[in-house]
Amino acid sequence: MIFLMDLQMMVLDVIYFIIRNSIRVVLRPRTKPIDGELVLITGAGGGLGQIFAQEFTKHGAEVVLWDINTSSNEQTAKLVREKGGKAYTYTVDVTDRQDVYRNAELVRRDLGRDVTMLVNNAGVVAGERMLDCPDEMIERSMKVNCHALFWTVKAFLPQMKAQNHGHIVTIASVLGLFSTACVEDYCASKFAAVGFHESLAHELLADEVDGVKTTLVCPYIVDTGMFDGCKIREEVEQFLLSPLDPQYCVEQAMNAILVDQPLVCIPRLTYLPFLSRALLPWESNVVTYRFMGSDKCMYPFIEARKQLLLNNSVKVE
Numbered sequence: 400m401i402f403l404m405d406l407q408m409m410v411l412d413v414i415y416f417i418i419r420n421s422i423r424v425v426l427r428p429r430t431k432p433i434d435g436e437l438v439l440i441t442g443a444g445g446g447l448g449q450i451f452a453q454e455f456t457k458h459g460a461e462v463v464l465w466d467i468n469t470s471s472n473e474q475t476a477k478l479v480r481e482k483g484g485k486a487y488t489y490t491v492d493v494t495d496r497q498d499v500y501r502n503a504e505l506v507r508r509d510l511g512r513d514v515t516m517l518v519n520n521a522g523v524v525a526g527e528r529m530l531d532c533p534d535e536m537i538e539r540s541m542k543v544n545c546h547a548l549f550w551t552v553k554a555f556l557p558q559m560k561a562q563n564h565g566h567i568v569t570i571a572s573v574l575g576l577f578s579t580a581c582v583e584d585y586c587a588s589k590f591a592a593v594g595f596h597e598s599l600a601h602e603l604l605a606d607e608v609d610g611v612k613t614t615l616v617c618p619y620i621v622d623t624g625m626f627d628g629c630k631i632r633e634e635v636e637q638f639l640l641s642p643l644d645p646q647y648c649v650e651q652a653m654n655a656i657l658v659d660q661p662l663v664c665i666p667r668l669t670y671l672p673f674l675s676r677a678l679l680p681w682e683s684n685v686v687t688y689r690f691m692g693s694d695k696c697m698y699p700f701i702e703a704r705k706q707l708l709l710n711n712s713v714k715v716e
């Protein structure tokens with residue numbers, strides 16, 4: 400009897416959330432205020448990190464900027480301060496867990512308060528075909544895109560849980576939900592990041608830590624330079640899916656974060672290949688990939704990276 404009542408409640412809840420989320424696509428729910436929050440962004444010196452820092456500042460939050468590259472990180476801080484915001488910079492290699500724990504402690508001591516929002520944004524890609532890819536590059540992708548999530552979450556989640564207040568944001572990728580050829584290191588690490596994030600979100604809910612929110616951000620190609628050269632079929636790119644403007648991508652991510660949305664794919668159209676991967680036979684997906692030119696979309700990207708490396712080594716010599 401209790402089982403049947405639970406089943407009925409569950410079905411009603413499922414229907415309620417489908418309707419609620421469909422309405423939310425049209426009528427955006429009210430955004431939460433984040434003035435006074437302390438937001439830590441990793442990879443803050445990069446394309447998206449720099450814009451995230453400015454967007455969080457616009458909403459009144461203070462930002463702690465972590466990057467392995469001191470000068471680009473300082474550049475982000477400068478942009479934040481020019482906008483009247485408060486930024487604190489730390490040079491951190493997120494793959495080095497002792498460096499992460501040490502700097503987390505430093506942040507706590509320097510600022511005398513806890514980080515309340517963590518944006519795991521640092522990311523890398525090898526940009527080599529599987530068999531040409533040096534082992535160290537594969538390891539680096541796994542360490543930056545996946546292992547680092549464990550270290551930063553271990554460093555900052557305990558205080559969020561203690562206060563029952565916080566937000567963990569993971570910048571993954573659509574390539575963490577479906578894959579394509581020649582980015583094995585990246586796909587493996589981003590699928591892992593998605594798995595990590597979702598399991599953590601379930602853990603928080605199972606433990607009834609309802610004040611710590613989670614948002615998984617999965618963007619398509621963004622024009623930051625990271626995937627320069629990556630190209631699908633011209634007609635599809637032109638009429639359906641062009642690379643995202645970084646500012647647009649971050650604004651969409653912010654919209655999701657500020658309404659505590661658990662998952663956002665940017666643009667929305669990329670939910671489709673995610674669904675078709677799960678629902679259609681493998682071969683059906685393969686023919687779709689061929690038609691859309693997404694089977695070989697990384698070929699020009701890898702060529703461009705090779706060219707870049709060649710030019711750089713020529714310059715060094």
Ligand SMILES: NC(=O)C1=CN([C@@H]2O[C@H](COP(=O)(O)OP(=O)(O)OC[C@H]3O[C@@H](n4cnc5c(N)ncnc54)[C@H](OP(=O)(O)O)[C@@H]3O)[C@@H](O)[C@H]2O)C=CC1
Pocket residue numbers: 441442443444445446447448465466467468471491492493494519520521522523543570571572573617618619620621622623624625626
């Ligand atoms: N660009 C795209 O097409 C897409 C990107 N994404 C994801 O968005 C995120 C941001 O990407 P984007 O801004 O384009 O990339 P960028 O390369 O512009 O920025 C990444 C930043 O992370 C830093 N970083 C790299 N390794 C470490 C490390 N070990 N410790 C600390 N910081 C590190 C980089 O420093 P340095 O420059 O010195 O290497 C760089 O400043 C990534 O997670 C990426 O995977 C998702 C979908 C699409």
Ligand SMILES: CC1=C(/C=C/C(C)=C/C=C/C(C)=C/C=O)C(C)(C)CCC1
Pocket residue numbers: 571572573574577578579618619620621626629630631635640669672687688691693694696
């Ligand atoms: C595979 C695939 C597509 C192309 C996806 C591409 C090209 C994604 C690139 C993503 C990047 C570079 C993410 C970085 O994090 C389409 C056209 C959506 C159609 C269906 C399958």
